[in-house]
Amino acid sequence: MRRDYLRPMLLIFASPAIGLVGWSGHVALLPVALGFPLLWSISRTRLVAALVSAGYFLAASRGLPQGVAAFYTSDIWPGLLLWLCASLSFVTVHTVLWTMNARTRPFRYFLAVVVMSIPPFGITGWAHPVTAAGVLFPGWGWWGLGLMTTGLAGLVTRIWPAVAIALTGFWLWSAASWTEPSLPKGxxxxxxxxxxxxxxxxxxxxxxxxxxxxxxxxxxxxxxxxxxxxxxxxxxxxxxxxxxxxxxxxxxxxxxxxxxxxxxxxxxxxxxxxxxxxxxxxxxxxxxxxxxxxxxxxxxxxxxxxxxxxxxxxxxxxxxxxxxxxxxxxxxxxxxxxxxxxxxxxxxxxxxxxxxxxxxxxxxxxxxxxxxxxxxxxxxxxxxxxxx
Structure with missing residues (x-):
């Protein structure tokens, strides 16, 4: 019985940590956000998937309440309300598309990736894991974006360990050869x-x-x-x-x-x-x-x-x-x-x-x-x- 509760609790506590580190403002840490689709996929109930999604998004966008309070010179409550409302689209999309069916899960997550990239849901599509494509595949352009999307879908399949190892390899290779974007002449x-x-x-x-x-x-x-x-x-x-x-x-x-x-x-x-x-x-x-x-x-x-x-x-x-x-x-x-x-x-x-x-x-x-x-x-x- 203890194991039945331990697994969901670990997932729910791990998701904010991924959002916090992946979206800390350091470009080299963006690939940490790829842990979110993995946690989402191994959730065993729709409720846990919803809580995992909420934890990740709220941690990634944690600066919003304080920023809104400063912008309006008000207390923290308007910012907290906006913070929670903004998370609804992300949580709703990932909760509705979650499934226990391993065969359809990659297609459903791919749909979530697309839906959170374009309006109307993409209007609040912050903290999108696909952003890490530029860190893992610098210079690969549209091919890199395609590989990133494929990798995200692969992380929600049963072969996720192999996919995670491959993506980690690209991450290490990129870190070893990383250069900042150039400033155009003039x-x-x-x-x-x-x-x-x-x-x-x-x-x-x-x-x-x-x-x-x-x-x-x-x-x-x-x-x-x-x-x-x-x-x-x-x-x-x-x-x-x-x-x-x-x-x-x-x-x-x-x-x-x-x-x-x-x-x-x-x-x-x-x-x-x-x-x-x-x-x-x-x-x-x-x-x-x-x-x-x-x-x-x-x-x-x-x-x-x-x-x-x-x-x-x-x-x-x-x-x-x-x-x-x-x-x-x-x-x-x-x-x-x-x-x-x-x-x-x-x-x-x-x-x-x-x-x-x-x-x-x-x-x-x-x-x-x-x-x-x-x-x-x-x-x-x-x-x-x-x-x-």
Whole structure:
């Protein structure tokens, strides 16, 4: 009788440990997340499978309650509520698709992998084990993604020990030969430590400080300078004129985060200001943060506000002679934006974020780890710009 209780308890306690270590923010540890499908497959009841799924996801996304509390300057309860609600899709998918039938289990887990990668469930598809493909198979591109998916399905079969040994071998080989993604020639990403004031301080002094930062980067030879998400605040005609007038003093194209506001809501965007004094809307975020930014329910009640989600729009943008795959903040944590961009074979990946609200959590580190893994999988140069 004791063994009947011991096995489920071990699985339930092991799943949060896998989520905690695999999503610690260290790119080399991402393959630890591959322990989740194994625990899911050896669960003997649907309830245990549900608890294993919940433990893994809640541990992997543990920074959310504290981050939400900081973002809204509130107590921990709204963050806890959002944390639990966000876990529902992951737990529901893996609970419904769980089965004791060993013959159909690989197909069911493969379906779970796909469902959690694309909308609607993929909207909260954080902590996806397939992200480890870039660590196990750097440079293998779509073949590596296919092998990773096959390996995940293999981990839920009876031959899982052989599959686990093979994947561990790839992990060790990758660790021995690992190199970080290269920085494209002439590009520079600028990290800032301006906290919550970035994007909220719309004063002339702040804009001039950012212009000076760009000039310093350009003086070191950068032809394209990337600033973090919402760095310019609201993109108004006044702000545009200021940056356009300053562009003549530098030989660099600036790519910076901004917010475009209208009566219906707003867009989280990247704008480009080139050295010839031309500005353009370069990229509109495909998937803003659900709940805090993207609030589709407002339109159901005839209300306005919230960020627009462009889902599958503008996966690749042209910057000079290059084609870039942009990822803003939340898009770095989910699967379909980067894969949609890779279908168009861009020349580089540009990742911008504003993570001041994540202080004390590993969220920004996880964003860096996931973008690094995807860039290495497809052998793409990577430019990052974060504010903390």
């Amino acid at each position: 590009w520079r990403g600028v990290d800032l430590e301006l906290g919550a004031s970035l994007g909220r301080d719309a004063g002339l002094h702040r804009q001039r400080d950012l212009i000076a930062t760009v000039r310093n980067a350009a003086s070191d030879g950068a032809r394209f300078v990337v600033l973090p998400e919402t760095a310019l605040g609201f993109w108004t005609p006044t702000v545009a004129r200021l940056w356009i007038s300053a562009s003549g003093d530098t030989d660099a194209t600036v790519i910076a985060g901004a917010t475009v506001l209208d009566a219906a809501g707003y867009d989280n965007v990247l704008v480009a200001i080139d050295r010839e004094g031309q500005s353009s809307m370069l990229y509109r975020e495909r998937m803003p943060v659900p709940g805090s930014m993207w609030q589709p329910w407002r339109s159901w009640f005839g209300e306005s506000g919230g960020a627009r989600a462009d889902f599958f729009a503008n996966p690749v943008v042209s910057v000079g002679a290059s084609r870039a795959a942009p990822l803003i903040c939340y898009e770095q944590l989910i699967v379909w934006p980067i894969l949609q961009s890779m279908l168009h074979d861009p020349d580089l990946v540009v990742a911008a974020g504003n993570g001041w609200w994540t202080e004390g959590t590993s969220i920004v580190s996880i964003q860096r780890a996931t973008t690094t893994a995807w860039a290495r999988l497809f052998t793409k140069p990577l430019v990052t710009a974060f504010n903390t």
